[in-house]
Amino acid sequence: MTSFIIENIAPLMFAALVILLLFGYPVAFALAANGLFWGVLAIKFGLLGPELLQALPQRVFGIMRNDTLLAVPFFTFMGLILERSGMAEDLLDTIGQMFGRLRGGLAYAVVFVGALLAATTGVVAASVISMGLISLPIMLRYGYDRRTAAGVIAASGTLAQIIPPSLVLIVMADQLGRSVGDMYQGAFIPGIGLALLYAVYIVLVTIIKPNWAPALPPEAITIREADGRAGYTSLLAIVLAATAGGVYLSLFYLHWIWACALVGFVAYLVAIANKLLKLGLLSRLAERVIIVMMPPLALIFLVLGTIFLGIATPTEGGAMGASGALLLAFANRRLNWSLFRQAMDTTAKLSCFVLFILIGSTVFSLVFRGVNGDLWVEHLLTSLPGGQLGFLIVVNLMTFVLAFFLDYFELAFIVLPLLAPVAEKLGVDLIWFGVMLGVNIQTSFMHPPFGFALFYLRSVAPNAPYTDRISGKRLEPVTTGQIYWGSIPFVLIQLIMVTIVIAFPRLVLVSLDTGPKVDPNKIKIEAPLDQGGGEQPFIPQIK
Amino acid sequence: MRGLLALCRAIDSINAQIGKAIAFLIFAAVVVSSANATVRYIFDTSSNAWLELQWYLFSAVFLVGSGYTLLNNEHVRIDIVAGRLSHRTRAWIDIIGGLLFLLPMTLVIAWFSWPFFAKSVAGCSLMGTHISDLLSWAMPPQSGNDCEISSDAGGLIRWPAKLLIPIGFLLLMLQGISEILKRVAFLTGAGPDPLVKEGEHHGEHAAD
Numbered sequence: 078m079t080s081f082i083i084e085n086i087a088p089l090m091f092a093a094l095v096i097l098l099l100f101g102y103p104v105a106f107a108l109a110a111n112g113l114f115w116g117v118l119a120i121k122f123g124l125l126g127p128e129l130l131q132a133l134p135q136r137v138f139g140i141m142r143n144d145t146l147l148a149v150p151f152f153t154f155m156g157l158i159l160e161r162s163g164m165a166e167d168l169l170d171t172i173g174q175m176f177g178r179l180r181g182g183l184a185y186a187v188v189f190v191g192a193l194l195a196a197t198t199g200v201v202a203a204s205v206i207s208m209g210l211i212s213l214p215i216m217l218r219y220g221y222d223r224r225t226a227a228g229v230i231a232a233s234g235t236l237a238q239i240i241p242p243s244l245v246l247i248v249m250a251d252q253l254g255r256s257v258g259d260m261y262q263g264a265f266i267p268g269i270g271l272a273l274l275y276a277v278y279i280v281l282v283t284i285i286k287p288n289w290a291p292a293l294p295p296e297a298i299t300i301r302e303a304d305g306r307a308g309y310t311s312l313l314a315i316v317l318a319a320t321a322g323g324v325y326l327s328l329f330y331l332h333w334i335w336a337c338a339l340v341g342f343v344a345y346l347v348a349i350a351n352k353l354l355k356l357g358l359l360s361r362l363a364e365r366v367i368i369v370m371m372p373p374l375a376l377i378f379l380v381l382g383t384i385f386l387g388i389a390t391p392t393e394g395g396a397m398g399a400s401g402a403l404l405l406a407f408a409n410r411r412l413n414w415s416l417f418r419q420a421m422d423t424t425a426k427l428s429c430f431v432l433f434i435l436i437g438s439t440v441f442s443l444v445f446r447g448v449n450g451d452l453w454v455e456h457l458l459t460s461l462p463g464g465q466l467g468f469l470i471v472v473n474l475m476t477f478v479l480a481f482f483l484d485y486f487e488l489a490f491i492v493l494p495l496l497a498p499v500a501e502k503l504g505v506d507l508i509w510f511g512v513m514l515g516v517n518i519q520t521s522f523m524h525p526p527f528g529f530a531l532f533y534l535r536s537v538a539p540n541a542p543y544t545d546r547i548s549g550k551r552l553e554p555v556t557t558g559q560i561y562w563g564s565i566p567f568v569l570i571q572l573i574m575v576t577i578v579i580a581f582p583r584l585v586l587v588s589l590d591t592g593p594k595v596d597p598n599k600i601k602i603e604a605p606l607d608q609g610g611g612e613q614p615f616i617p618q619i620k
Numbered sequence: 621m622r623g624l625l626a627l628c629r630a631i632d633s634i635n636a637q638i639g640k641a642i643a644f645l646i647f648a649a650v651v652v653s654s655a656n657a658t659v660r661y662i663f664d665t666s667s668n669a670w671l672e673l674q675w676y677l678f679s680a681v682f683l684v685g686s687g688y689t690l691l692n693n694e695h696v697r698i699d700i701v702a703g704r705l706s707h708r709t710r711a712w713i714d715i716i717g718g719l720l721f722l723l724p725m726t727l728v729i730a731w732f733s734w735p736f737f738a739k740s741v742a743g744c745s746l747m748g749t750h751i752s753d754l755l756s757w758a759m760p761p762q763s764g765n766d767c768e769i770s771s772d773a774g775g776l777i778r779w780p781a782k783l784l785i786p787i788g789f790l791l792l793m794l795q796g797i798s799e800i801l802k803r804v805a806f807l808t809g810a811g812p813d814p815l816v817k818e819g820e821h822h823g824e825h826a827a828d
Contacts, residue, residue, distance in 0.1 A: 101702020101710065102717035103695035110721030113728060134733035137785050141679040144671075150646055150678060151653065389657040392674070396653030418643075425643035425681050429689040430696050432682040440725075482700055527700070 083122050087450030090115045094441065094491075104487055105430065108437030116444040125447045136439050140432065144392055145251045150428040151395030152242055155402045156200035157420040159376075162406035165194055165207035167369040173212065174300045175366055178307060181283040181290035183216050184229045185276055191233025192272040195240035197376045197398075201522055205234030205530050209537035213555070218545050219297065222289035223555050225282055227538065228563030231530040232275055232570070235522040238485065239515050240268035242380055242395065246515060248431070248489045253497050253507045257391035258384050263508040263585040267516055267578055274570045300362050308360025315363055319344050334382045341378075345371045376401050431486055438490040451498060458499045465503045469510075469579055472496055473517050477572070480521030484529070488518050512585045513578045520571040525561035534560055621810045624801050631798040632691055635791060639688020642681055649677040668772040676781050683788025687795035693814075707815050711803040714814075718800040726793035733785040734759070740768040741779040751779070 082089060090111070097107040119125040140146070159165075168190045176182035176189070187208055194204045208230045216226040238245055241261035250260040283290050302308050323340040327333035348367035351359045359367075380398035383389040389397060406412040445451065461467045479488060493514070500510045522530040538555040545552050578584060653674050660666040689695055702710055738759040741751050744767035752759065768778040805811030 097721075098698050099701045100713050100717070101697045101699050101705075102713055102721060103690075103697050105695055106717065106722045106725060109729075110725045113725055130728060130732055133729050134736035134782075134785055137729065137733070138736070138782065141683070141781060141784070142675055144675065147649070147653070147675055147678050150681070151650060154646055154650060383657070388661050393653050393657035396650045397657060399650045400654045417647075418640075421643040421646045422640065424646050425639065425685045426689045426692060426694045428646075428678070429682045429685045430694055433686060433689075433695060482698065484696070486696070487698070 079122065082118070083124065086115065086119060086122075086124065086448045087445060087453040090445060090448070090450060103430075105433035105437040108434065108491070109440040112437070112441035112444045115448070116440075119444065119448050125444070129443070129447065132443065133440065136443060137436055140435055140439065143251065144390070145247060145257055146432065146435070148242075148247045148257065148392045148395040149244055149431055150424050151392065151399050152199050152244055152247070153427050154420055154424040155380075155395065155399040156198035156203055157423055158399065158402040158406050158412075158416070159198045160200065160203035160207070161416050162372075162402060162411050163409045164197075164372050164405065165190070165203070166211060168193060168373065169208065169211040171300070171365045171369045173215065174298060175312075175362060177293035177298050180287060180292045181279045182292055183212060183219075183221065184225065184279045184282075184290050187212050187229050188233045188272055188275045188279070191230075191236050192240060192269070193370075193373045193377075195236040195238075195243070195268070196381065197373045199237045199240075199243045201234050201237045201530055202533050204237050205231060205533040206537050208234060209534045213534075213538055214545070215293075215297075217539075217552055217555070218548055218550075219293055220288070220291055222282075222286070223559040224563035225279075225289050226563070227534060227555060227560040228565070228567050229275065229279065231523050231528070231534050231560070231564050232567035233272075234530050234533070235519050236268065236272060238519040238522060239264055239271060239512075241265060242384075242391070242398070243515075244431075245485045245489060245518060246511070247391065248486065249493060249511045249515060252489055252493045253511050255507050255511065258387075259508050259589055260511055261381065261384060261391065262588040263512045264515060265588055266584050267512055267574060270577070270584065271516070271519075271570070271574050274574060275567065278566060278570060300365055302360055306360075308362035311358070311360040312363035312366060315344060315347070315359060315367070332386065334378070334386055338378045338382060341371070341374050372405050376405070434486055434490050438494065441491075442494055451495070454495045455499045455502065458496070459502065465505060466579075468499070468503055469505065469513070472500075473513065473575055473579070476514055476517045477520065480518055481524050481527060483521070485518045485521060488514075488521070506582065506586065508589065509578070509582045509585045513575060516571060516574050516578060520568050523564040523568055523571075525564055528564065531560050531564060621805065621808070625805055625811060628798040628801045628805075631794045635687040635691050635795050635798075638791065639685045639691070642684045642688075645677045645681050649674050649681075652677065668770065668775045672770060672772070672776045676776065679781060679784050683784045684791060686788055687791035690792060690795045690799060707813055708807060710815065711806050715800050715803050715807075718796050718803075722796040723793060723800075726789045726796060730786045730789035730793065733782070733789065737779060737782040737786060740782045743767040744777060744779055 093115070094108065094111050097111055098104060100107075116125065116129055120127055120129060169186065172186040172190050173183055176186045179185065191204055191208065194207075198204065213226060213230060217223070237243060241264055243264075246260045246264055247257050250257040253260075279290060298307070300308075319340045322343070323333070323336045326339065327336035330336070331339065344367050348359060348364045350356060351364050352368070376398055379401045380394045383397060384391050384394040403412065406416070458468060458471070461471055463470070476488065476492065479492060483491070497507060497510070501507060522528045525531060535557060538560065539552070540554050542551060542553055544550070652670060656666060656670050656674070702713065705713075738752070738755075741755070744751050770776055770778060799814070802811055802814050806813055
């Protein structure tokens with residue numbers, strides 16, 4: 078018995094963890110206690126020294142000193158304040174009007190606003206709930222297919238998970254030992270790519286089933302000119318002018334981020350002047366669009382711009398964003414004492430549970446590594462056929478299945494530390510690996526029947542027949558089955574994106590090559606010798 | 621049982637007060653961190669003390685607030701199986717988990733973190749008094765006489781941060797005791813169902 082335990086202590090430890098977690102006791106404590114139990118056993122069997130226990134406070138202290146994780150409360154706090162600042166409502170109304178005349182227009186608006194909210198708040202619940210409350214009733218009123226409407230809202234809400242600044246990317250960067258800034262830059266293109274794929278899906282729907290996503294009828298378009306014109310011309314003109322100005326500035330004078338900020342600010346001033354002085358330079362639509370787009374764009378600049386320019390660390394970027402969100406909520410007269418207190422309270426509880434899972438997983442992995450569990454996992458995974466590609470496929474399939482049961486913090490803290498060393502040994506770039514898993518883990522929010530985004534949408538979607546306020550028609554509720562079916566095309570889109578990221582690592586790594594921090598002389602491109610070879614990583618390495 | 625329930629209420633109220641108060645440090649950390657970035661960019665100067673203050677504040681929030689988080693049942697669980705069990709079974713799981721996991725774990729970490737703190741506080745003084753003299757009844761005599769300070773230039777003294785570990789885990793342990801007692805009370809019929817929030821009276825469903 079004893080020798081059996083000694084020889085198989087790592088697999089036993091892992092099996093015990095799985096069983097304990099399933100009982101539903103808080104993950105953080107089950108992890109830590111399981112680690113301690115096997116640690117004491119290992120000390121008794123002479124596998125580990127007694128200094129293990131004394132190392133625990135040092136480990137906790139290491140977590141306290143971790144600057145990266147400090148970004149977790151900042152971004153959470155920012156998201157909670159923004160959720161109530163009225164920004165999402167303004168955006169959905171105006172962007173819905175902008176796209177409204179198109180077939181599938183409201184769905185495009187949801188994807189677009191979902192991506193914008195993702196780049197500012199990073200909180201899935203907030204995005205899904207505001208879109209479910211504002212856009213869903215309008216979509217139902219004008220006869221959208223319920224599954225498509227529910228699916229696009231849930232999926233666009235989960236963009237918050239992958240488009241920076243997202244919490245899961247921070248946690249993954251920490252676990253992979255990479256910088257959050259690099260992780261953000263790497264996730265940027267795949268994140269935007271996902272939003273584009275969602276839009277492509279809507280295009281396909283409008284072609285194949287036009288009546289699933291109709292255009293808004295004329296009487297539903299409220300923002301228009303006095304003579305009934307839409308006002309697209311002047312919107313297009315100012316967008317083109319701004320783009321031209323931005324390109325010119327960034328080619329000759331400024332970093333492109335500064336150029337965008339400057340041009341955006343000028344456009345905002347023009348719109349404000351047009352509104353206050355009634356200049357009539359811009360159509361009402363153009364004026365509204367520019368004015369509502371300003372707060373999120375300014376926040377994106379404040380957070381991501383300062384990080385990418387190297388002015389602020391990601392942690393400070395989070396703090397700047399939180400300050401910006403407070404100012405915005407204050408300016409919109411939405412900030413009050415109870416919102417402020419509630420936001421701090423929720424942030425404190427969320428950071429506490431996240432950090433305690435990390436403490437628990439640190440205790441667990443301290444012992445797990447002590448008994449050579451990492452070697453066991455490595456042996457298990459390196460013996461897979463197919464080398465690097467085989468490893469990536471198996472890991473992604475495994476993550477996809479685990480994501481049905483575990484949420485992203487658990488995946489990032491428990492599963493990722495086991496996989497990362499193996500990935501590194503197989504020559505997988507860890508930023509690439511992290512982004513790929515990030516897209517994969519994002520699906521956990523839309524997996525029926527446990528995906529959180531689906532729960533959030535269920536909580537705000539009508540669940541009984543109701544009379545529509547505007548049209549006076551009697552409308553059927555949205556069934557839970559419709560929400561589940563609606564999410565499936567988007568889960569498939571996620572899998573397509575994971576495949577794309579595996580096949581084209583440059584999507585992730587290209588933005589790292591051009592980062593301002595990197596000296597071009599130090600970039601060494603390892604030319605692909607054999608594209609078909611499994612072992613050779615055919616991605617440029619930054620040395 | 622009545623005395624024990626009074627103890628529960630006392631623990632709950634201590635952790636609730638502490639948790640609500642400590643959450644304000646989140647805002648303090650936001651202000652310190654934004655100010656740091658701004659000052660560094662505009663005046664090109666920064667100080668390690670301010671950088672360290674950020675994580676001192678945040679550590680205080682998540683360590684000292686851990687009992688409060690447990691009180692609100694916000695330490696995340698995997699409820700894929702547990703969600704289908706009856707409230708009584710889940711109460712049993714929480715009692716056993718509390719006794720076998722939470723209490724031993726918090727006890728071990730709190731126990732070993734005390735000498736960790738004691739070592740850093742040796743030689744430090746507060747308002748003219750040596751802290752280790754004040755605490756001599758609780759800690760072994762320390763050999764070193766140098767108050768531990770951050771190794772970065774201009775950094776902060778370390779003992780307040782290290783003191784947060786035993787405090788946090790003790791508060792968590794207390795809350796763990798209270799949660800166990802509340803579930804025992806529920807199972808023996810002496811208390812309400814802890815899974816039903818105040819103000820709701822649904823009774824027990826076989827499968828929630």
